[in-house]
Amino acid sequence: MSIVFFSLAVVAILAALHPYISYPVTLYLLSRVRSQPYGSEVSPSGPDAAAKLSDQPRLAILLCVHNEERDIRQRVDDLLSQSATLAETQILIYSDGSSDNTVEVLQTYGSRITVLESSERRGKTYGMNALVEIAEAELLVFTDATVRMGPQALTNLITHFQDPTIGCVCAQIVAHDHSADESSNQSNNSTADTSVKSWAFDAAIRRMETQVASVIGAHGPLFAIRRELHKVVPIDLIDDFYLSMSILFSGHRVVQADNVVGFKTVAKKRKDEYERKVRIACQAFNVHRAIRPALKQQPFLIQYLYASHKTMRWTTIFSLFIAATFSFFALISAGFITFVIWMSALALGSLFLGYLGIKPFNRIVDVLLPFVANGMGIIKSLQGKKYQTWSSAASARDGASAS
Numbered sequence: 001m002s003i004v005f006f007s008l009a010v011v012a013i014l015a016a017l018h019p020y021i022s023y024p025v026t027l028y029l030l031s032r033v034r035s036q037p038y039g040s041e042v043s044p045s046g047p048d049a050a051a052k053l054s055d056q057p058r059l060a061i062l063l064c065v066h067n068e069e070r071d072i073r074q075r076v077d078d079l080l081s082q083s084a085t086l087a088e089t090q091i092l093i094y095s096d097g098s099s100d101n102t103v104e105v106l107q108t109y110g111s112r113i114t115v116l117e118s119s120e121r122r123g124k125t126y127g128m129n130a131l132v133e134i135a136e137a138e139l140l141v142f143t144d145a146t147v148r149m150g151p152q153a154l155t156n157l158i159t160h161f162q163d164p165t166i167g168c169v170c171a172q173i174v175a176h177d178h179s180a181d182e183s184s185n186q187s188n189n190s191t192a193d194t195s196v197k198s199w200a201f202d203a204a205i206r207r208m209e210t211q212v213a214s215v216i217g218a219h220g221p222l223f224a225i226r227r228e229l230h231k232v233v234p235i236d237l238i239d240d241f242y243l244s245m246s247i248l249f250s251g252h253r254v255v256q257a258d259n260v261v262g263f264k265t266v267a268k269k270r271k272d273e274y275e276r277k278v279r280i281a282c283q284a285f286n287v288h289r290a291i292r293p294a295l296k297q298q299p300f301l302i303q304y305l306y307a308s309h310k311t312m313r314w315t316t317i318f319s320l321f322i323a324a325t326f327s328f329f330a331l332i333s334a335g336f337i338t339f340v341i342w343m344s345a346l347a348l349g350s351l352f353l354g355y356l357g358i359k360p361f362n363r364i365v366d367v368l369l370p371f372v373a374n375g376m377g378i379i380k381s382l383q384g385k386k387y388q389t390w391s392s393a394a395s396a397r398d399g400a401s402a403s
Contacts, residue, residue, distance in 0.1 A: 005330035012323035016316050020201075023308040027208035057158060059083065060090040060135035060227075061143065064127040066389075068145045069100040075145050076109060082154045089154075090114065090137055094127030096389065123388035126235040138227050142240065143262070147173075147221040150261030157224055157260045167229045167252025168244045170206065170215055171222035171262040175199035190359075191273055194366040195266040205309060206256040213301055215254040216309040217284075218244035222262035226252075236386040237290060238283035245287070248302070249294045270366070274373050279387045281314060281377020286386065317368075317375035 014022075061079055065072060076091070083089035091113040095103050097120050106115045116130055132140060139161060141154070153171065160169045177192040206215045220240040231246045233239045244254045267273040288310065295306060312319075331340045354365035 002330045002334040005326045005333060009323045009326035009330055012319045012326060015312060016319035016323060019308055019313040019316065023312075024205060024208065026308075027205070027212055031208055031211040056087055057139050057161065058088045058090075058137035059086060059139050059141055059154060059158070059224075060092055060131075060137035061141045061154075062092050062094075062128055062131040062135065063143055063145060064094045064096055064124045064131075065098065065102055065145045066096045066121070067098050067100045067102060069098075069102045069105055072102055072105050072145060075148075076106070076113060078148055079143075080109075080112060082149050086154060086158075088137070090135060092116070092131040092135060094118070094131050096123065096127050097121035121389045123235055125233050125237060125239045125388070128239050129232055129235070132227075132230055132232075135227065139224055140227050140230060141222075141224045142220065142243075143222045144220055144264075147262045147264050149222065150174075150263065153222075153260050153262070157257065160255065160257045160260070161224075161226065163253075165253050166255055167247040167250065168215075168218055168223060168225045168254040169260065170218045170244075170254065170256045171260040172203050172207075172256055172258045173199055173219060173221050173262050173264050174203075175264050175266045177266060177268060189268045190357075190362045190366050191270050191369075192266045192268045194363070194369070195273060198370065199264070199266070203256070207258065209305060209309070210255040213253070213305065214248050215244070215256050216248075216302075216305050217241045218254060221264050222260070234290070236388050237287050238280070241284055241287045242290070245291050245295075249291070249298065270369065274369055277370050277373030278377045278380065281374040282380040282385055283377075283387050284310070285314060285378050285381035289381070314374045314378055317371040320371065 061083065063075070063079070068075070076093075079091050083091065093106055093113055094116045095106070095118065097118055103115065103117050106113065114134065116127070116134075118127070128142060139158065141157070143149075149171075157169055157171075160166060175196045175198075177189055177196065202219075209215045218240045220238070223240060223244065225243060225247060229247050229250060229252060231243065233242045248254050267276060295303065298306075328340060328344075331337075350361050350364055351368075354361035354363070
C-alpha cells in the first residue's frame with residue numbers, strides 16, 4: 001500500500017507544481033514552434049506612434065472609485081496628462097456610493113471629465129457597465145484608482161489594435177511597495193515582496209501566452225478592448241476576467257503589451273492580502289462557472305492554457321493537501337512512524353513561527369497564503385458567495401508594515 005500512497009502523492013505534487021514549473025516550460029517550448037506575428041514589426045511604439053496610424057481611434061478611459069478623496073486628484077491628473085496628445089479622449093468616472101469628498105474633488109475638473117455618481121454601493125461591474133453605455137469611443141480602457149500608467153502608455157496601447165485579430169490588450173503590471181523604487185520589483189516587507197514577485201511571475205506567464213496564442217484572462221488594473229466586442233457583464237461577476245474571456249471566445253486574441261506599463265502598489269499586511277486574494281478567487285471562480293459551457297467549445301490549446309493558468313493554480317492548496325495526506329499514509333505504512341512525527345512537528349512549528357512573523361519562517365507563511373486564499377475563495381464560490389462591492393486595502397496606500 002505504501003507504493004500506491006506514494007504514487008498518488010507524487011501525482012498530487014506534480015499537479016501542484018505544474019502551474020509554476022512545467023506550464024512555463026511547455027509555454028516556452030510552444031513559443032519556439034508557434035510564435036504569433038506580434039511585436040514591434042506589427043505594432044509600432046514610441047512617442048510618435050499614434051501619428052503613424054492612418055485613422056487614430058478614439059479612447060474612452062473608464063474608472064470606478066469608492067472613497068478615493070486622498071488619491072483621486074493625482075490619478076485624474078495622470079489620465080489627463082496621458083491623454084493630452086490624443087484626440088477626443090473621454091475620461092469617464094463612476095463613484096460607487098462614496099461617503100467622503102471624492103465626488104466634490106472630481107467636480108473641480110468641470111467638463112474635462114464625466115462623472116456618474118451613485119448614492120448607494122452597487123459595485124465595480126455595475127459602474128463599468130454604466131460607463132460603457134455613455135462611452136463614445138472605439139477603444140475602451142479599463143483601469144483602477146490605485147494604478148499609475150507608465151510613460152506613453154495610452155499612445156503605445158493604441159498601436160497594438162492595428163492587428164485586427166487582437167480584441168483585448170493587457171498592460172504589463174509592475175507591482176511595488178511604497179518603500180521601494182517602482183522599477184526595482186523589490187520590497188523590504190515579506191508579504192509585499194511575495195506579492196511583488198507573484199505579479200512579476202504572472203507578467204512573465206502572460207508574455208509567453210501572448211507568444212503562443214492568447215492571454216487567459218485580463219487583469220483589472222489596466223486593459224483595453226474594442227468597443228464593438230463589449231458584452232454587458234452580470235453585476236455579480238468580475239468584469240475583467242469575464243470580458244476578456246468573452247472576447248477570446250469570440251475568436252479574437254487577448255495579449256499583454258509590455259510597452260504598456262501600469263504601476264501598482266501592493267498590500268503590506270497579511271490580512272489585507274489574504275482578504276484580497278479570497279475575494280478575487282471567489283469572483284474568478286464564479287466567472288469560471290458561468291463561462292464553463294463556452295470553454296468546453298474551445299480548441300484543446302486554449303483549454304490547456306486555461307486549465308494550467310487558472311484552474312490548477314486555484315486548486316494548488318488542495319493538491320498540496322492531498323500530497324501531504326498520501327505522503328503521511330505512505331510513510332506510516334512503510335514503518336517510518338518516528339520520522340513522520342518529527343517531520344509533522346517541524347512543519348507545524350515552522351508555520352507557527354512564520355505566523356508570528358519570525359524570519360525566515362515568515363516567508364513560508366507568505367508563500368502559502370495565496371494558495372490558502374485561493375482555496376477559500378473556491379469554497380466561498382461554491383457556497384454561493386458573491387463579492388459585488390470592493391474596498392482598497394489600507395496597507396497598500398500607507399507606509400504601515402506588518403508581518
